[in-house]
Amino acid sequence: MIRFENVSKVYARGARPALNGMSAEIERGEFVFLVGASGSGKSTCLRLALREERPTQGKVFVAGRDLSTLSSWKVPSLRRQIGVVFQDFRLLQNKTVFENVAFALQVTGKPRHMIAVTVPEVLETVGLQGKEKRRPHELSGGEQQRVAIARAFVNRPSILLADEPTGNLDPNTSLGIMNLLSRINATGTTVVMATHDSGFVNQMRQRVIELSNGVVLRDQKDGVYGAGVPMPDDDALREPSGHLAERPWSPPVEVRPVPALESPAHAQGVTGTVRVQPSSQGEW
Numbered sequence: 378m379i380r381f382e383n384v385s386k387v388y389a390r391g392a393r394p395a396l397n398g399m400s401a402e403i404e405r406g407e408f409v410f411l412v413g414a415s416g417s418g419k420s421t422c423l424r425l426a427l428r429e430e431r432p433t434q435g436k437v438f439v440a441g442r443d444l445s446t447l448s449s450w451k452v453p454s455l456r457r458q459i460g461v462v463f464q465d466f467r468l469l470q471n472k473t474v475f476e477n478v479a480f481a482l483q484v485t486g487k488p489r490h491m492i493a494v495t496v497p498e499v500l501e502t503v504g505l506q507g508k509e510k511r512r513p514h515e516l517s518g519g520e521q522q523r524v525a526i527a528r529a530f531v532n533r534p535s536i537l538l539a540d541e542p543t544g545n546l547d548p549n550t551s552l553g554i555m556n557l558l559s560r561i562n563a564t565g566t567t568v569v570m571a572t573h574d575s576g577f578v579n580q581m582r583q584r585v586i587e588l589s590n591g592v593v594l595r596d597q598k599d600g601v602y603g604a605g606v607p608m609p610d611d612d613a614l615r616e617p618s619g620h621l622a623e624r625p626w627s628p629p630v631e632v633r634p635v636p637a638l639e640s641p642a643h644a645q646g647v648t649g650t651v652r653v654q655p656s657s658q659g660e661w
């Protein structure tokens with residue numbers, strides 16, 4: 378789905394490379410954490426996959442396209458396949474919740490009647506029903522991130538890139554966002570998330586790609602955040618079901634993938650389930 382082939386990126390002449398011969402391949406439907414020290418190149422990887430930046434050397438392939446030969450006029454169609462979520466939400470401040478999400482459909486030329494149906498559905502999925510008319514400054518950080526996720530997904534992209542999506546949120550709110558991303562991934566969407574949040578990385582046990590100075594230091598299936606050494610009490614924490622129980626540090630709800638998105642209430646970390654069925658392409 379996403380392939381980096383020996384990619385180097387030098388932003389300014391003479392500067393240290395942000396990426397320095399980095400290679401990695403991410404398959405359709407994977408959930409991958411990109412970790413590494415500040416400046417190790419995580420955001421650069423995401424920007425290259427979006428064709429916001431171009432490599433100085435090497436190639437990036439996304440959804441079967443070689444981005445080095447992709448014409449500029451095809452970049453919007455590439456980006457329609459990719460949802461993006463940022464640490465700072467990046468909502469349009471003068472638009473309501475509904476309008477922020479609707480905007481993503483309008484720019485792709487969707488008809489008004491389709492927008493009128495789809496936006497409330499997606500807002501319900503992320504737990505924001507009843508808040509359609511609010512503006513971003515009238516929402517909590519977690520709610521703003523839910524709007525951003527709704528906007529990222531309303532076009533049913535096959536890839537979600539998330540750059541520190543929990544970086545501005547408290548642990549409980551972050552947990553709700555992680556649950557939402559996990560459930561989105563469970564519908565078949567490829568998720569790549571750059572993060573410094575060691576707690577979630579250690580608990581979710583997804584693939585971890587660790588960057589250091591622009592190269593892949595570690596690529597670990599069912600990985601952990603640091604050093605590649607499992608935490609000593611992991612087996613003790615694993616329940617008979619295979620799910621991880623709470624750690625002493627963790628918020629009071631487990632994170633686990635399920636085969637479909639759940640209700641907004643569940644996404645916020647409380648019980649109750651309304652299933653949103655994925656389409657045959659594994660999208661929702």
Ligand SMILES: Nc1ncnc2c1ncn2[C@@H]1O[C@H](COP(=O)(O)OP(=O)(O)OP(=O)(O)O)[C@@H](O)[C@H]1O
Binds near residue numbers: 418
């Ligand atoms: N637009 C830019 N112009 C010049 N240098 C840049 C630019 N963007 C990133 N860099 C440099 O490239 C290197 C990698 O940055 P990048 O943002 O990819 O790291 P990161 O791992 O995402 O860091 P963080 O965890 O702090 O977000 C850093 O040395 C950074 O200063």
